Amino acid sequence: MIKFENVTATYTHNVGIFNLTFHIPKGELIFLMGPTGAGKSTVLRTIYRDIPISAGALYINGENVGKVRRRHVPRFRRKIGMVFQDYRLIPDRTVFENIALPLHIEGMAKKIIKDKVHDISGKVGLKNRINNYPDQLSGGEKQRVSIARALVKKPLVILADEPTGNLDPNVSDEILDLLEIATDSGASVLMSTHNFPLIQPRKKRFIELNEGRLVTH
Amino acid sequence: MITKFLFLLSESIRALFRAKLHAVISSITIAIALVIFSMAYFTYVNLLGYSYKFKSKYRIEVFFDSDMETVNAQDLFNTILISDGIEQGEFIDKEKAADLFRSYFDEDIIDIIGENPLPMGGRYDINTDYRNSGQMSKIVRDIRRMEGVDVASFQQGVVSRVDSIVENILGISMILGIIIFIISVILISNTIRLIIHARQDAIETMHLLGATNSFIRFPFVIEGIIQGIIGAVLSLFILYLLSSLQNYLLEPLVKLPLVEPSNLVLYNIVFGLVLALIGSFRGISKYLPG
Numbered sequence: 074m075i076k077f078e079n080v081t082a083t084y085t086h087n088v089g090i091f092n093l094t095f096h097i098p099k100g101e102l103i104f105l106m107g108p109t110g111a112g113k114s115t116v117l118r119t120i121y122r123d124i125p126i127s128a129g130a131l132y133i134n135g136e137n138v139g140k141v142r143r144r145h146v147p148r149f150r151r152k153i154g155m156v157f158q159d160y161r162l163i164p165d166r167t168v169f170e171n172i173a174l175p176l177h178i179e180g181m182a183k184k185i186i187k188d189k190v191h192d193i194s195g196k197v198g199l200k201n202r203i204n205n206y207p208d209q210l211s212g213g214e215k216q217r218v219s220i221a222r223a224l225v226k227k228p229l230v231i232l233a234d235e236p237t238g239n240l241d242p243n244v245s246d247e248i249l250d251l252l253e254i255a256t257d258s259g260a261s262v263l264m265s266t267h268n269f270p271l272i273q274p275r276k277k278r279f280i281e282l283n284e285g286r287l288v289t290h
Numbered sequence: 291m292i293t294k295f296l297f298l299l300s301e302s303i304r305a306l307f308r309a310k311l312h313a314v315i316s317s318i319t320i321a322i323a324l325v326i327f328s329m330a331y332f333t334y335v336n337l338l339g340y341s342y343k344f345k346s347k348y349r350i351e352v353f354f355d356s357d358m359e360t361v362n363a364q365d366l367f368n369t370i371l372i373s374d375g376i377e378q379g380e381f382i383d384k385e386k387a388a389d390l391f392r393s394y395f396d397e398d399i400i401d402i403i404g405e406n407p408l409p410m411g412g413r414y415d416i417n418t419d420y421r422n423s424g425q426m427s428k429i430v431r432d433i434r435r436m437e438g439v440d441v442a443s444f445q446q447g448v449v450s451r452v453d454s455i456v457e458n459i460l461g462i463s464m465i466l467g468i469i470i471f472i473i474s475v476i477l478i479s480n481t482i483r484l485i486i487h488a489r490q491d492a493i494e495t496m497h498l499l500g501a502t503n504s505f506i507r508f509p510f511v512i513e514g515i516i517q518g519i520i521g522a523v524l525s526l527f528i529l530y531l532l533s534s535l536q537n538y539l540l541e542p543l544v545k546l547p548l549v550e551p552s553n554l555v556l557y558n559i560v561f562g563l564v565l566a567l568i569g570s571f572r573g574i575s576k577y578l579p580g
Binding site for chain 1: 293294297491494495496500501502
């Protein structure tokens with residue numbers, strides 16, 4: 074589903090990711106490990122085409138990301154669900170509205186949006202918080218909203234950038250459970266973290282980076 | 291498509307209510323710009339009106355040869371009357387010339403020299419399009435070439451002076467108008483940019499979720515349109531107050547027949563919308579990738 078072939082993507086001369094090759098199959102959760110500055114976020118940003126690829130090739134479901142035209146980037150990004158450490162929720166919108174946003178972007182009908190949002194909010198345990206605003210939620214709840222927003226459009230790929238970075242261990246475990254459940258629908262999940270003790274018990278494959286280069290695969 | 295349009299429309303209206311203070315600031319900025327612009331326009335229209343009124347008094351005076359018969363003089367008068375640029379004319383026979391002499395000098399020419407040597411002639415009003423020094427000089431040159439014309443003249447010094455004053459007013463007004471327009475656009479786009487800056491995170495999130503530039507821009511443009519209309523209505527209200535104040539304070543003192551520019555309501559709404567739209571586009575462009 075996600076295929077890196079000798080990918081190099083840099084911000085400046087010596088900062089970025091270099092010659093990365095790895096593959097993430099459909100329906101698998103893989104962790105992206107490494108210390109701060111290892112290039113984890115760069116890998117994710119390269120996938121959602123926020124940073125251009127300077128060498129190599131990157132495929133998402135067979136589509137060459139480097140060849141996606143600039144004006145087609147928004148359409149391309151709709152295939153990807155994103156979860157961020159700082160949640161990136163829109164503060165003046167309710168939980169329902171935040172989750173519904175990707176569906177509005179796709180131009181879905183109101184009734185379908187309503188059904189989908191209620192369905193997914195039930196799955197992530199937010200049924201009773203649907204009319205609340207982000208500032209009325211705990212960190213864990215905010216991240217659930219963020220995950221629900223990523224899952225609601227049934228993406229091919231889910232990218233989670235340090236989603237447990239601001240959460241305590243118990244809540245972090247629940248978030249990991251949700252991401253693992255997301256793979257049931259066939260989505261490939263790539264989650265960056267530097268918290269090895271959190272992912273160790275899961276016995277999942279992980280990719281380790283250091284200074285933009287692959288250490289363990 | 292319609293679903294998306296309706297969603298964006300409702301988003302725009304909701305966004306206005308969410309950021310009431312910003313909407314008010316933006317509308318007031320537009321209103322102030324429109325009031326300044328309207329006042330400049332009002333001054334321009336009135337100055338131009340006065341210059342037209344003054345120019346309507348422009349005349350060309352023609353004196354025929356003194357030995358010309360009355361019938362020939364009338365023919366010549368009529369020939370000049372149908373020339374390009376002549377609006378209407380008044381035939382001056384010897385008697386009328388003597389009357390004019392009396393009115394100017396308060397004496398009878400016959401009493402002074404025993405006869406009436408004053409030539410016949412005509413006084414001609416000029417068509418609106420010809421009321422300038424260049425055109426009037428040309429008309430006078432053509433008249434002078436006619437057989438039987440002794441003298442043809444107009445007050446060239448005064449006409450040239452008025453021409454240059456009117457040209458200066460027009461030039462200064464145009465420059466002022468352009469300056470006010472540019473300042474208004476900068477002011478409004480900066481106000482809108484500040485508003486958009488506060489929503490920068492939301493814009494970035496929408497980009498990451500796959501929203502296109504037009505999807506993000508649309509609510510801001512609609513907001514701009516609404517703010518433009520509110521600003522225009524506000525400016526008309528302020529102008530109405532200013533006009534009432536002027537009537538109350540100035541009119542008893544200065545008898546100036548001021549003209550209200552027609553279509554001011556339409557101009558304010560159109561100009562308010564144009565300002566708001568340019569401001570919105572300029573404001574949002576910084577936050578949208580090319």
